[in-house]
Amino acid sequence: MEADNAIVFCTRPWRIMGAAVAGLVAITMVWGVVILTTYSNDDRFGNDKTLSVTEFMSRNVALPGSFNLPDVIAPAVVAIDGGKINGGVVASGAIVGANGYVLTTLHSIEGLSEITVHVRTKTGIQNFTAQVVKKAPLHDLVLLKIQSPGSFLYLSLADTVTKPIGTVYAFGQGTQGNLVVRQGGVSNQSVPLAIEALQISHLRSTDAVYTWEQNGGPVVNGDGAIVGVTIAVRDAAGGVRGYVVPADVIMSHFRDVLNFKTVTPSTPASVAPAAAITTESGAPRMVAAGLTPAPAFGAGPLSAGTITGGSGAWWIKAANQVGAGAAQPTGYTAPPGGAPVASGVSADVEHLLGLRIAGFAVEDLIGLTILALVKGVIGGMMTMGGGVFLVAGMMMFFGYGLFLIRPVAYLTNIFVYSASSLRHHRNGLVMWDEVKTMAPWAIIGVIIGYFIGNAISDRVIEVLLAIFAVMISIKAAHEVWFNESDDILLTRNGDSGTDDDDLSVSHESVEDELPPAVRQANPFSALTKPALLALPMGIISGILGITGGVIEVPLQHYIGKVPLKNAIANSAVLVFFASLTGTLLAFIHGTATGIIDWQTPLTLAAILIPASFVGGIAGAHLTKLAPKPALKVVFSVLMMAVAIRMFIGH
């Protein structure tokens, strides 16, 4: 018995209606995204936790100009040291993100094994450890993230492109925890700065810097927005000369990892410079807390020993260098036509100010895509070295910190290795019984490795990566030399008839020739064997963010006596589980302790995953075309180059 059907859907214009509903849903999503992208300038999300100091000031419409600028800016000015007792402060810094993002100069933190940030809080100065998010050696800048899930008072960035800069205040935090500030002007034109091999362009010179303690600190305008970051350099006469890395340059370097708050044109510049720091007869006046100017570093005899890290050495270099070319303008406040931009240096940053997609400069975007493509090709052709290349490339070429790289690498590997695991599984190559016993060890290894990686410094990791690159390079060279070229080559799709298969079969036949007793007489117990096979890979994957296939496959093949094709398939599955664990751990632990924000790695992974995929497919096909020994030589050389680059460091 069928009820009366008054609807009869298929006789109605259901397609049009369905399309209309789908269209409405799509419009809603787009609208939501539009709102989301502009949320930083929004009242709804601008509660007191995410409001920047600058916005807070501009909202004070009742009593404009009632702030004492140093008082309101001070909580966002930090001091940075190497975390050692009596190590001393190496630089100042500025908090530029509510989650504890700190801007400072790169040379100051170089060589530090641990970075500590001193933040002014309600309860006095508190120390936090910080991690590098991204380095920008081109402008001697670095973005740090304070390891804390808490919120911090931070500054907005000023518009330095379309607006005149006007009077500025260069802040710094002194060695005694005192605030250092001086009023001054900034040149309208860009000046270059050369310190040995380092050519920094797009700088502005300023006269608001009088002590090295201001180095790395924010240069703030009257609205409380950051105009730039101070680079303090000692000139030949022993005086301190100040340069400012302007806000637009800062933004161009770090917009891919941090959504800066900017002073929007609609915001009225209602706050006049605070009354307390107006100048008398044009002379810059100290408004440091307690009004005692900290002893200027450059004035006294120079001793690098008092500064830890790379800061001291850099200072000496900078002093000598600037002193040599003493033709710098002395009148800092916008000398017309003075300080011409050096040709040849400027070109490298022009792109940074150009077209951007999702916070990335187009060139960076292309660069990252190429990096991932090459990584995929390497992975597809060699089945090793791809991870090392990716991690090393992100560190060296793009300057990302390892804390950011690892979640990105794990996330990318989940996708790449789930696909390859699936393919191996379909070909029946995965030995699930073995994998089941090894997977827990790989997971444990990742967890251990992750925390080890958190504890050791980026420099140690660079060296570790370099060692790995050397290992891979030697392995590839060895394969060429001894002509066992397909020792580690992955067979595609398990097709029979290709030359790879023949060679792989020969390995298997060796296995088969062994008497069963030899194969079964295993010196390891049921527990230690899987641990031995999987734990090292997990730990390495956890520390470095690479897959560890280069040791996993030989381990399984030579110690575990697993046929090569199965060893490759097994380790692909293990890498998948390890990456899954790593991703969960890095995101949960990272966001809970404030090491990372969840958005940044996701954006990076969104670029890298498709490119890795395409590269992997291309790599698997390229193997057929290219002559293999030549390929291996190129690969070996490439890996050695990566290794050398990592050994040298910056």
Next chain:
Amino acid sequence: MRYKNCVRCSKYIGWGGLVVNFVLMLMNLFIGLVAGSQALVVGSMYSLKDMATSIFVIVGVTVGRKPLDREHPYGHGKIEFLMSLVFGIVLLFLAVFLLYHAIDTLLHAERNVAPRLIAVWAAFVSVLAYAYTFYYASCVAIESNSPIVRMMARHHHSDAVAAGIAGLGIICAHLFDLPWVDTIVAFFEALDLTLLGVKVFWDSCKGLLDRSLDPGIRTTIRKIAADTDGVREVKALKTRLTGHQIWSDLIIGVDADLTVDQAHEICERVKARIAERLRHVGSLSVDAEICESEIEKNREVTARWRASNKAGDEAVAMVKP
């Protein structure tokens, strides 16, 4: 099944429901967060619930109906309970969290901010989408006469109503300047979800512990069995649910003087009658025993026989010496 599309519709409606609910869940969650509308966020949990239901239906017909194998002689039906147990716990957590959040917001008057107007728009779009799928599912339900599809249509209907209420709440929040209306709507929706979560959790626990079916169905089964020719009484009835299927063990009492063949025939008749009259019977085992009254009779006979034997023994004993 009167139209040429009916077969296709009934085949794909499960997947269609899954996709629609997934998209709407994403949209409502996203817009709810962006717009700051708690009611919309809670509304997205309704879509999540429907999505889970669709998944259960799909898994139920694939894994749950897998044939018995050596490792699983009782079938794979319990997977549904296991899944709904997990889902019940997740739903419970989410709902309680949202409930707590709603109460927390209500208690802090300053946190009540009227949501953005995009929330109204999203609620309106959800109503349209759910209405669309409701009509579609209803059409399929009528033509296929499937209870699951009918349930799906009902869910879509209630989701449309919930989204409509959320939209109205947000309009009220703006129109009358009562920002807490949105939170109140969220509160009641979350409360409803919490109760639903408890129910899902409890039902799956019952299923996993092999709890008997409702007394109504048990009485029906008893009655059907008892009314069958040759059945003297129903001695025992055990029922349980495996997935959506009823598994039942039945012991009937028959006359003592029947042959095994005859008793077997009666058992088969009982099975056939139950299978005819009840839906979703997964497995049915009927055993025949001698009915109680006959056993009583037998006991009496035995007792008498024993007694007479005893007497006989005594007589023999007396004779012997």
